[in-house]
Amino acid sequence: MPNSQCAESNEMEVLHQLFSSATYDASAAMCRWTDGLITLTLDEVREIPLEDVCSELDINDELRTMVVLRLRGDIGGEMILTFDEKNGRQLAASLLGQPTSEDSRWNDLEKSALTETGNILGCAYINAITRLIDQELIPSAPYFIQDYGASVLQQALIAQAITCDEVLVCRTGFHREGEELNWRVLFVPTEAMRKAMEATMHFSTGICNR
Amino acid sequence: MTATIVETGSKSVGMGQIVLGRQPGRLTAILGSCVGVTFYHERLQLGVLGHVVLPTSNGQGAKPGKFADIAIPHMLELLKQHGIGPGELDAKITGGACMFGPDGPMQIGDANVKAIVEALKTAEVPIAGKDTGGSTGRRISFDCTTGLLLIDTVGNPSRTL
Numbered sequence: 001m002p003n004s005q006c007a008e009s010n011e012m013e014v015l016h017q018l019f020s021s022a023t024y025d026a027s028a029a030m031c032r033w034t035d036g037l038i039t040l041t042l043d044e045v046r047e048i049p050l051e052d053v054c055s056e057l058d059i060n061d062e063l064r065t066m067v068v069l070r071l072r073g074d075i076g077g078e079m080i081l082t083f084d085e086k087n088g089r090q091l092a093a094s095l096l097g098q099p100t101s102e103d104s105r106w107n108d109l110e111k112s113a114l115t116e117t118g119n120i121l122g123c124a125y126i127n128a129i130t131r132l133i134d135q136e137l138i139p140s141a142p143y144f145i146q147d148y149g150a151s152v153l154q155q156a157l158i159a160q161a162i163t164c165d166e167v168l169v170c171r172t173g174f175h176r177e178g179e180e181l182n183w184r185v186l187f188v189p190t191e192a193m194r195k196a197m198e199a200t201m202h203f204s205t206g207i208c209n210r
Numbered sequence: 211m212t213a214t215i216v217e218t219g220s221k222s223v224g225m226g227q228i229v230l231g232r233q234p235g236r237l238t239a240i241l242g243s244c245v246g247v248t249f250y251h252e253r254l255q256l257g258v259l260g261h262v263v264l265p266t267s268n269g270q271g272a273k274p275g276k277f278a279d280i281a282i283p284h285m286l287e288l289l290k291q292h293g294i295g296p297g298e299l300d301a302k303i304t305g306g307a308c309m310f311g312p313d314g315p316m317q318i319g320d321a322n323v324k325a326i327v328e329a330l331k332t333a334e335v336p337i338a339g340k341d342t343g344g345s346t347g348r349r350i351s352f353d354c355t356t357g358l359l360l361i362d363t364v365g366n367p368s369r370t371l
Contacts, residue, residue: 050263050276051224054240061240061349063364068310143310147364151242151347154225154263155309158243158318161225161263165273 011198016045018197019170019187022128026172026185029124033117034094040185043171050165053157057171057186059149065106066152067118070140071126075133075196077189078156079125081118082149084182088114091183111144118142121185133200159190168194213288215256216354226276228260228285233355241305241348243319245278245326249285249299249335250357256292257354258285264318265325278325282333300338301330302359302371307344319343339371 020042027040048056065088067081083091092110093100095117101110119142130137145152160167167188174183189197213228216235223229223239223246231237233255239246241261250257260281267277274284286296306323323342330337341348341361349362359371 050273051227051261054224055222070310145309147309148240148242148347148349150240151307152309154240154242154244155318157225158263161276165226165276 012045012047014198015168015170015194016042018129018132018200019045019172021132022125023172025128026121026125029120030117030174033120034091037094037176038091038181039175040172041175043173043184045168045170047166047168050157050161050167053167053169054150054153057153057169059153059186061148061150063146064149064152065114066145066147066149067115067122068143068145068152068156069118069122069126070143071190071193072138072140074190074192075135075137076159077187077193078159079118079122080152080156080184080186080188081114081121082152082184082186083114087182091117106144106146115142115144118144125185125187129197133196135196153186153188156186156188160188163191220351223259223261225261225263226273228258228275228281228288230256230258230288231352231354232256235354237352237354239350241350242307242309243305243322245303245305245319245322245342246348246350246352246359247281247285247326247330248302248352248357248359249289250302250354251289251292251294251298252357254292254294255355255357256289256294257352257357258288259352260285262322262326265321278322278329282326282329282335286333286335296333296335299335301335302339303327303330303337304339304341304350304359304361304371305348306342307346307348309345309347341369341371 023042065083069079092113095113170187172185174181216231220236237259245262247260263276274280306319351360361369
């Protein structure tokens with residue numbers, strides 16, 4: 001393998017290690033929040049050309065229910081918890097101890113249940129990253145939104161798009177009793193966050209010396 | 211600089227891409243804070259859609275469709291190769307939303323729209339239709355047979371420019 005490809009491969013490997021640790025913590029928090037029903041697994045960490053990112057992640061013109069958290073500052077990023085309508089409704093109903101709503105509009109209680117889920121999940125994830133890279137990260141309040149998935153993802157990619165033609169995205173999947181759910185967490189770090197992650201993991205694992 | 215032309219079916223135009231289309235082709239995109247810009251030549255039934263992501267390139271030029279200040283000249287250059295000058299075209303623009311509300315992060319939508327309008331003014335291409343801003347995403351479909359731009363937003367009736 002040429003040196004440049006080897007370096008890229010190592011970078012992705014260290015990022016994968018870091019996101020795996022964060023996903024593990026987020027999964028534990030989600031498991032507690034849902035009484036053991038829901039767990040998370042890290043699906044992929046990859047760089048995708050800007051023009052292909054929505055199609056590659058299968059985030060298109062489908063209406064999605066999303067909770068967005070932003071990490072403020074240079075070492076920041078965007079986290080999007082995304083559900084299809086059916087799964088979002090089922091989670092809200094399960095958390096509220098109510099039957100699944102058939103109403104076309106989401107009521108405040110349902111929105112609050114999903115927003116709080118995003119908050120718990122996001123904070124667990126962010127706490128893990130904070131600990132791993134030893135940097136203070138400040139999350140925004142979670143923002144509930146229903147729209148085309150690609151429209152929301154686009155805005156989350158802007159910070160990386162300023163300097164890069166390829167964007168780094170971490171994708172996490174959810175499972176309920178072993179069954180894969182149509183939920184995702186997409187995390188899009190800023191360039192500065194990515195560099196901080198790589199530097200920390202290189203230092204702690206010595207992977208650059210292999 | 212050469213570009214393939216979509217002449218049949220429908221082609222999705224991703225972030226930072228510029229794609230030419232001829233009737234009966236159709237060009238589509240999903241927009242949030244990005245801006246979709248179309249130019250159309252009625253007699254040749256030839257059009258182009260640019261999916262612009264950011265307002266200014268600051269010297270970066272690897273992907274011309276990404277930045278408003280270089281996307282517009284690049285789109286005009288593609289049409290010039292088909293013998294079409296800026297005076298024979300009209301432009302339509304849409305997108306530029308603030309997806310996370312007026313106080314949300316990365317309020318780039320307004321800046322994108324302003325940069326596109328400025329670039330069109332510089333190029334002396336008239337704006338025939340404009341549907342920009344707001345806080346919701348847009349699904350657009352550009353019909354290269356008619357030059358019409360269909361715009362869908364969640365929870366609202368479709369609009370046509």
